[in-house]
Amino acid sequence: xxxxxxxxxxxxLLRDINRLCSVCDNLSFEKDKLDDIFILYKRYRDIIHSYxxxxxxxxxxxxxxxxxxVAAAFFCSIIKAKPIxxxxxxxxxxxxxxxxxLALMFSVLYIIDLFNISDSQNTEVDKEVYNLPxxxxxxxHSKSKSYKINFLMLIDETQKRLLDIDSNEFKPSSLFSISHxxxxxxxxxxxxxxxxxxxxxFIPAK
Numbered sequence: 001x002x003x004x005x006x007x008x009x010x011x012x013l014l015r016d017i018n019r020l021c022s023v024c025d026n027l028s029f030e031k032d033k034l035d036d037i038f039i040l041y042k043r044y045r046d047i048i049h050s051y052x053x054x055x056x057x058x059x060x061x062x063x064x065x066x067x068x069x070v071a072a073a074f075f076c077s078i079i080k081a082k083p084i085x086x087x088x089x090x091x092x093x094x095x096x097x098x099x100x101x102l103a104l105m106f107s108v109l110y111i112i113d114l115f116n117i118s119d120s121q122n123t124e125v126d127k128e129v130y131n132l133p134x135x136x137x138x139x140x141h142s143k144s145k146s147y148k149i150n151f152l153m154l155i156d157e158t159q160k161r162l163l164d165i166d167s168n169e170f171k172p173s174s175l176f177s178i179s180h181x182x183x184x185x186x187x188x189x190x191x192x193x194x195x196x197x198x199x200x201x202f203i204p205a206k
Contacts (some may be wrong), residue, residue, distance in 0.1 A: 006038060009074075012110050013037065016102055017083055026087050026095055033083035040077035043165055047172050048073060048179075067115035068186065071107035072179035076163045078103035079155070097152045104151060109134055112186050125194070132193040136185065 013034065021027045048069050084098040094101075116122075116130045136147040144150055161169040163178070 009110075010034065010038070013078075013083075013102075013106060016106055016110075020084060020098055020102055024092075024095055024098075027098055028085050028087055030083055030085050033081045036081040037074075037077045037083065040080055040165065041073050044073035044076050044175065045070075047165065048175055051172055051176075067112050068179045068182040069175075070115070071111045071182045072175050074111060075103045075107040075178055075182075076165070076175065078106060079160060080164055080166075093149070097155075100152045100155050101148075104148060107182065108185060112182060116186070116190075125197075128197055129190055129193045132196065135189045135192040137188055 017029050017034075021029050045065065048065060052065070079099055082099050084102060086095055086098075113130070113134055117127075119126070122130065139145050139147050139150050142150055144153075159174075161167045162171045162174045164170055
């Protein structure tokens with residue numbers, strides 16, 4: 001990762017962490033954990049690279065460290081580092097899942113969105129689509145209609161152990177599952193926003 005890119009990511013993380021902590025007096029930022037996130041990111045990135053290099057030559061150039069894998073590596077790094085601490089045992093969902101919320105928000109709304117918007121190969125239509133807010137799927141058949149809440153509920157202690165690079169239960173394949181999940185979210189948001197533009201009589205530029 002370029003130094004300038006890491007600096008941008010650090011600043012964004014700091015803003016998001018401080019914003020989440022400002023919402024609840026029971027949450028605090030453990031500043032030493034910020035460095036841990038980037039150290040862990042490099043470890044997760046190396047694991048992903050290692051698995052890609054073990055693949056057949058036929059697919060090496062097709063399967064690469066794209067934005068979804070970068071997002072997955074940061075997602076796992078933030079969850080493991082736990083930069084947001086609780087001053088007392090919290091019972092509210094927001095307090096209990098602050099780090100998971102940070103991980104999802106940073107991975108989707110910054111890494112994936114930023115990479116999409118800055119892609120030099122974007123068409124005029126792509127630029128219009130990616131300038132719209134990121135859209136999550138709708139959850140019509142669950143108690144909570146919020147996709148983000150349902151997503152966070154899936155990241156339970158068992159799942160965290162599978163994603164924990166220092167756990168005996170760590171499964172590198174889980175990184176690719178998270179990466180594919182981010183790919184699906186990305187694709188869903190693109191299609192929803194494309195349909196929104198089309199329904200709004202948007203005329204693609206040639």
